[in-house]
Amino acid sequence: GNSVTQMEGPVTLSEEAFLTINCTYTATGYPSLFWYVQYPGEGLQLLLKATKADDKGSNKGFEATYRKETTSFHLEKGSVQVSDSAVYFCALSSGGGADGLTFGKGTHLIIQP
Amino acid sequence: DAGVTQSPTHLIKTRGQQVTLRCSPKSGHDTVSWYQQALGQGPQFIFQYYEEEERQRGNFPDRFSGHQFPNYSSELNVNALLLGDSALYLCASSVAPGGGNQPQHFGDGTRLSIL
Numbered sequence: 427g428n429s430v431t432q433m434e435g436p437v438t439l440s441e442e443a444f445l446t447i448n449c450t451y452t453a454t455g456y457p458s459l460f461w462y463v464q465y466p467g468e469g470l471q472l473l474l475k476a477t478k479a480d481d482k483g484s485n486k487g488f489e490a491t492y493r494k495e496t497t498s499f500h501l502e503k504g505s506v507q508v509s510d511s512a513v514y515f516c517a518l519s520s521g522g523g524a525d526g527l528t529f530g531k532g533t534h535l536i537i538q539p
Numbered sequence: 540d541a542g543v544t545q546s547p548t549h550l551i552k553t554r555g556q557q558v559t560l561r562c563s564p565k566s567g568h569d570t571v572s573w574y575q576q577a578l579g580q581g582p583q584f585i586f587q588y589y590e591e592e593e594r595q596r597g598n599f600p601d602r603f604s605g606h607q608f609p610n611y612s613s614e615l616n617v618n619a620l621l622l623g624d625s626a627l628y629l630c631a632s633s634v635a636p637g638g639g640n641q642p643q644h645f646g647d648g649t650r651l652s653i654l
């Protein structure tokens with residue numbers, strides 16, 4: 427079956443530092459890949475997505491590239507801000523995003539001023 | 540443009556009781572999915588409804604059931620509640636399967652506590 431593995435948190439960085447959150451997956455076929463973000467007390471917000479190999483998703487300074495050869499979808503940002511503090515979830519779907527999503531356990535990111 | 544709305548926000552029940560959670564999808568969406576998120580964990584897929592029928596189901600027992608109405612809104616019902624059912628229940632909506640690579644949009648969830 428499908429599965430997603432993310433690096434364990436919490437990840438603590440200083441403002442303006444470079445961010446990488448690792449995500450690898452196991453899936454049959456050609457899944458779509460997503461990063462969602464969850465702020466305290468809220469639901470999940472879609473951050474970015476990629477639907478085929480070598481696609482790069484980007485939004486709000488965050489980027490992730492769909493690497494089929496390494497089954498990875500690592501999240502990066504060149505300069506983080508305090509407002510980026512949240513829990514980040516990597517997820518996949520076998521149906522282009524319309525099927526049930528399989529999530530990783532989440533990575534808690536803490537940015538210190 | 541209203542997003543996904545869920546009610547109630549919080550709910551407290553005791554073991555053995557039954558609960559109904561409600562969800563209204565984002566305008567223009569016709570597919571509703573439900574997820575259970577235990578504390579400190581990622582969401583787990585419960586099931587998905589489209590055209591008033593259960594289209595997909597995750598690894599959850601029959602105590603979890605649902606319904607979708609003609610206006611696309613949905614209910615999640617849980618019978619014989621267990622302590623382990625305490626979690627944040629998230630509803631997500633999307634365009635019908637086959638409607639392109641449209642992602643799911645999530646509501647803020649219902650926090651269910653079982654005493």
